[in-house]
Amino acid sequence: MLSRVANSIYWMSRYLERAENVARFIDVNLNLTLDLGEGIRQQWEPLVSISGDLATFHQWYRGATREHVLRFLAFDLENPNSIAACLRAARENARTIREILPTELWEELNKIYLTVRGTDPDAVVDQPHDLLMRVKNGSHLIVGLAEASMSHGEGWHFAQVGRLLERADKTSRILDVKYFILLPSAAEVGTPIDLIQWSALLKSASAFQMYHRSRGRITPAQIADFLILDRTFPRSMHFCLINAERSLSEITGSPKGQGTTLAEQQLSRLGSQFDFTYVDDIIEEGLHEFIDRFQTRLNLVDDGMFDTFFAVRPLVHVGEATQERPQ
Amino acid sequence: MIEELQRRIVSSRRMQFDSYQTEAFYDEMFDPGGHPRPRARALTEKLETLSEGELQRRQKAADLTLLNMGITFSVYGHAAGTEKVWPFDLIPRIVDAAEWRSIERGLTQRIRALNLFIDDIYHDSKILRDGVVPEELIRHAQCFLPPCAGLNPPGGVWSHITGTDLVRDGDGQLYVLEDNLRCPSGVSYVLENREVMKRTFPQVFGGLSILPVEDYPERLLETLQHVAPPTRGTPTVVVLTPGIYNSAYFEHSFLAQRMGVELVEGSDLVVHDGYVCMRTTQGLERVDVIYRRIDDTFLDPQTFRPDSALGVPGLMQVYRAGRVALANAPGTGVADDKAVYAYVPQIVKYYLGEEILLPNVPTFVCWDPKQASHVIANIDKLVVKPTNESGGYGIMIGPKATADERSQCVEAIKANPRNYVAQPMLALSRVPTIVDDHLEGRHVDLRPYILYGKEIYVLPGGLTRVALRKGSLVVNSSQGGGSKDTWVLAET
Structure with missing residues (x-):
C-alpha cells in the first residue's frame, strides 16, 4: 500500500472517530444539564477542556454558554477539533483515497459531511440531538461498512489503528476532566458521590450499560478501572491499545511484542504497562498524572506511526511540491 | 375507467x-x-x-x-x-443501432489511421516526404515533441485511450470536431450517469434494450495490461494523477477504484535501479504500466519542463528503455493540432487507402495564405479557433462576436496565421432538456471513448x-x- 494512502486512511479514521466522540460528549452533556436543571454554572466549560482547546475558545467567545460551546465544538470550522472540521478533514482524506474505499463507505461519509455542512447552527442550537445522533450513527455505519465490505488487509488495519488510538485518547481525556471535577483528590474516595454526574461520565464513553453488567454499582475507583484497564470493553484505553497493537502486527507481519519498527515498539511499551497496573496504584499516584503520562506516550506512538509508515523520504530531490497534503 | x-x-x-x-x-x-x-x-x-x-x-x-x-x-x-x-x-x-454501427466503423478507421500517422511522424515521416501533409505544419505544431522521435510503443500504438468529439449539424450529418488523443476525460461520467439513471428513474429502462457501459474499466485494464513490458506474472498498473486539485481528480480516482489499481501522484513514484517504483508501506514496488493523466510535458522534469513537480524525474529514460509503458504514449498531441486535424481525410487515405467514413467539419487552415484571406473576408460567418487549445478556450464565434472582437481576431490571424483555423458555424443538434x-x-455533442x-x-x-x-x-x-x-x- 502506498505510504500516502496509508497516511490518509489512518487520518480519515481518526478524524471520524474524533467527530463521533465530540458528538457524544455534547449529547451527554445536554442530557445532563436537563437533569440538573437551570442555574448550575460551568457545566459547559469542561467540555471544551476535554478537547484541549480552552484557551482558543476563550479568545474567540465571550463566556462558556451552552450556545457558544455548541457552536465552537459542533460547527466552528476554525476549530480544527469541531465536528464540522473533523468531518471535513475525514472526507478530504477519504477523497484522496476513494479508489481503495468501498463506494458505500465514501457515500456515507460524504452524506454526513454534507448534512453537517448544510445545517444552519441557529436552527439546531436548541435541538441538536438529532444532528448529533446522525453523526454518531453515521460513524458507526461507516465502521460497520468497513468491517463488512472491505478486505481486512493493510488498509483496514491502518484505519483500525487510527480509530483505536483516537478512541483511547478521547476516553482518557474525558476521564481526566470529569474525574478531576467530581473528585479533586484521592482522599475523597468513599465520600458520598453524585450518581447523576458519574453516570454521565460513563455515558460519554458509551459505557453506562456495560459498566453495570460487569461492575455493578457505581464507585469512582471501579469507573476508573473500567475505562482504563478493562480488556473487553471497546472504549477502554487498554482494549484500544491491545487491538491497535494487534492490527499493527498484522501490518508488519511481526508477532505481537516482537516488532522492530518504532511504531510497534512505542505501542508495545505503552501496552505492557497496562498489563501490569492496578487501579489502586493509579489512584494513589494520581489519576491526572497517570493520564498525562499516557497522553505523552500516545503522542510518541503517533510519531512512530509517521516515521515508520507514512514519511515520504525522497530518494531523489524533486524540486518544489505543488500541493498541500490534507490531513 | x-x-x-x-x-x-x-x-x-x-x-x-x-x-x-x-x-x-x-x-x-x-x-x-x-x-x-x-x-x-x-x-x-x-x-x-x-x-x-x-x-x-x-x-x-x-x-x-x-x-x-x-x-x-x-x-x-x-x-x-x-x-x-x-x-x-x-x-x-x-x-x-444502425447509426451506432456506422459511428463505430468510422471511429475505428480514424483511430487506426491516426496511430499510423503518429508513429510515422516520430520515425521516417514518409507522409511529410510524400507531401501529403506539409512538413512545416508539423515542425511548428506546439505538441510535436522532438524527444519522442524514434520511440517504439508496443504494437506501434500511441493513443490507447481516445475521446473523439462528434457533433451533428442541422442536416443530420455527424462530423468529427476534435480527436482528443492526449488525455481525454469524462468517461467516468458516462458510467456514473447511467448509474444515477438506474437508481432514480428505473422505469424508463423497462422494455428497452440499451447497451451496457459498465464494463469499461475492465476493458481499460485489459488494454493497459496489454501494453505492459514483458514482466513476470501480472503487470502492475497505476493511474497517475496531478492530485486532488485537478479538475478531473474524481475521474482519476474513479478509474483506479474500478480497475482496482493504485492511484498515484508523481511524488509516490521514483526511478530506482532503472525501473519506476512506487513507495509503499512495505518499501519500493515496481510499476509496469502508468495510465498517466498528466500532460506530456509534465511527465519528466529531466526531459521536458524542468519546473514540473507533478512528474517523475528520469521516467522518460525508463520508458525509452522499454521498462515501463505509458498510456497514452507521449507525443500524441501532434495529431490533435487543429491545423493537422484538417488533413485527417488525407491521412486516412494515405495509410489505409480508404475514403474517410466520419467526415471532418470543413476547416480552413490559416497557415495557407489563400485560406487565410478567405477566413478574413468571411470573418463574420466563421468560427475561428486557436490550433493548440482545447476545452473551448480562445474561440471566436463570428456571427455572435462584436465588430471589435472580429477585428482583433483578424489581427491575431495576420500576426500568427499558423496558430488559427476556421470552420463554418454548425447548428448543433438538440435534445429535450428539463428547464x-x-x-x-x-x-x-457526443464524445465516444475508444480503447x-x-x-x-x-x-x-x-x-x-x-x-x-x-x-x-x-x-x-x-x-x-x-x-x-x-x-x-x-x-x-
Missing part, C-alpha cells in the same frame, strides 16, 4: 411535450413534424405516462444522488479544492454534453455545460 385513464394520459402528455418546439434545429428525439423519431418512441411514451411533476421530482432525486455520491469536478480559479457537482439532465440522448417545469431543446490495445474497442455511447444555457453552443463543463446519459439501442 379506460376513458378516464386515456384522459389522464392525454393531459399528462400536455405536461411533458405539448409546448415543446424543435424550432429549426435537428432534434435527436423528434422529427421536424413533432413526431417522436423511431429510436425515441418508447421513451417518449413512457415519459408521457408520468404524472404531473414526476419528472421534476426525479430530476431532483438525481441531483441529490449525484451530490451524495460525491461526483464532482474541481473549478480552476476558485479556492483550492472547490468542488462542483456537474449538472446532469435526466432526458437521455438516444442513438439507434424548470417544462422541456426545452438544448444543444449537445486501442490488442484491438480497437469503442464504448457504446459515450458522453453527451449539453449546453444548458438557452441558445448556447458551448458544452464544456467549465462554461455552463452539463451532461446526459447516452443510450445506444441494441440490434433488434
Whole structure:
C-alpha cells in the first residue's frame, strides 16, 4: 500500500472517530444539564477542556454558554477539533483515497459531511440531538461498512489503528476532566458521590450499560478501572491499545511484542504497562498524572506511526511540491 | 375507467411535450413534424405516462444522488479544492443501432489511421516526404515533441485511450470536431450517469434494450495490461494523477477504484535501479504500466519542463528503455493540432487507402495564405479557433462576436496565421432538456471513448454534453455545460 494512502486512511479514521466522540460528549452533556436543571454554572466549560482547546475558545467567545460551546465544538470550522472540521478533514482524506474505499463507505461519509455542512447552527442550537445522533450513527455505519465490505488487509488495519488510538485518547481525556471535577483528590474516595454526574461520565464513553453488567454499582475507583484497564470493553484505553497493537502486527507481519519498527515498539511499551497496573496504584499516584503520562506516550506512538509508515523520504530531490497534503 | 385513464394520459402528455418546439434545429428525439423519431418512441411514451411533476421530482432525486455520491469536478480559479457537482439532465440522448454501427466503423478507421500517422511522424515521416501533409505544419505544431522521435510503443500504438468529439449539424450529418488523443476525460461520467439513471428513474429502462457501459474499466485494464513490458506474472498498473486539485481528480480516482489499481501522484513514484517504483508501506514496488493523466510535458522534469513537480524525474529514460509503458504514449498531441486535424481525410487515405467514413467539419487552415484571406473576408460567418487549445478556450464565434472582437481576431490571424483555423458555424443538434417545469431543446455533442490495445474497442455511447444555457453552443463543463446519459439501442 502506498505510504500516502496509508497516511490518509489512518487520518480519515481518526478524524471520524474524533467527530463521533465530540458528538457524544455534547449529547451527554445536554442530557445532563436537563437533569440538573437551570442555574448550575460551568457545566459547559469542561467540555471544551476535554478537547484541549480552552484557551482558543476563550479568545474567540465571550463566556462558556451552552450556545457558544455548541457552536465552537459542533460547527466552528476554525476549530480544527469541531465536528464540522473533523468531518471535513475525514472526507478530504477519504477523497484522496476513494479508489481503495468501498463506494458505500465514501457515500456515507460524504452524506454526513454534507448534512453537517448544510445545517444552519441557529436552527439546531436548541435541538441538536438529532444532528448529533446522525453523526454518531453515521460513524458507526461507516465502521460497520468497513468491517463488512472491505478486505481486512493493510488498509483496514491502518484505519483500525487510527480509530483505536483516537478512541483511547478521547476516553482518557474525558476521564481526566470529569474525574478531576467530581473528585479533586484521592482522599475523597468513599465520600458520598453524585450518581447523576458519574453516570454521565460513563455515558460519554458509551459505557453506562456495560459498566453495570460487569461492575455493578457505581464507585469512582471501579469507573476508573473500567475505562482504563478493562480488556473487553471497546472504549477502554487498554482494549484500544491491545487491538491497535494487534492490527499493527498484522501490518508488519511481526508477532505481537516482537516488532522492530518504532511504531510497534512505542505501542508495545505503552501496552505492557497496562498489563501490569492496578487501579489502586493509579489512584494513589494520581489519576491526572497517570493520564498525562499516557497522553505523552500516545503522542510518541503517533510519531512512530509517521516515521515508520507514512514519511515520504525522497530518494531523489524533486524540486518544489505543488500541493498541500490534507490531513 | 379506460376513458378516464386515456384522459389522464392525454393531459399528462400536455405536461411533458405539448409546448415543446424543435424550432429549426435537428432534434435527436423528434422529427421536424413533432413526431417522436423511431429510436425515441418508447421513451417518449413512457415519459408521457408520468404524472404531473414526476419528472421534476426525479430530476431532483438525481441531483441529490449525484451530490451524495460525491461526483464532482474541481473549478480552476476558485479556492483550492472547490468542488462542483456537474449538472446532469435526466432526458437521455438516444442513438439507434444502425447509426451506432456506422459511428463505430468510422471511429475505428480514424483511430487506426491516426496511430499510423503518429508513429510515422516520430520515425521516417514518409507522409511529410510524400507531401501529403506539409512538413512545416508539423515542425511548428506546439505538441510535436522532438524527444519522442524514434520511440517504439508496443504494437506501434500511441493513443490507447481516445475521446473523439462528434457533433451533428442541422442536416443530420455527424462530423468529427476534435480527436482528443492526449488525455481525454469524462468517461467516468458516462458510467456514473447511467448509474444515477438506474437508481432514480428505473422505469424508463423497462422494455428497452440499451447497451451496457459498465464494463469499461475492465476493458481499460485489459488494454493497459496489454501494453505492459514483458514482466513476470501480472503487470502492475497505476493511474497517475496531478492530485486532488485537478479538475478531473474524481475521474482519476474513479478509474483506479474500478480497475482496482493504485492511484498515484508523481511524488509516490521514483526511478530506482532503472525501473519506476512506487513507495509503499512495505518499501519500493515496481510499476509496469502508468495510465498517466498528466500532460506530456509534465511527465519528466529531466526531459521536458524542468519546473514540473507533478512528474517523475528520469521516467522518460525508463520508458525509452522499454521498462515501463505509458498510456497514452507521449507525443500524441501532434495529431490533435487543429491545423493537422484538417488533413485527417488525407491521412486516412494515405495509410489505409480508404475514403474517410466520419467526415471532418470543413476547416480552413490559416497557415495557407489563400485560406487565410478567405477566413478574413468571411470573418463574420466563421468560427475561428486557436490550433493548440482545447476545452473551448480562445474561440471566436463570428456571427455572435462584436465588430471589435472580429477585428482583433483578424489581427491575431495576420500576426500568427499558423496558430488559427476556421470552420463554418454548425447548428448543433438538440435534445429535450428539463428547464424548470417544462422541456426545452438544448444543444449537445457526443464524445465516444475508444480503447486501442490488442484491438480497437469503442464504448457504446459515450458522453453527451449539453449546453444548458438557452441558445448556447458551448458544452464544456467549465462554461455552463452539463451532461446526459447516452443510450445506444441494441440490434433488434
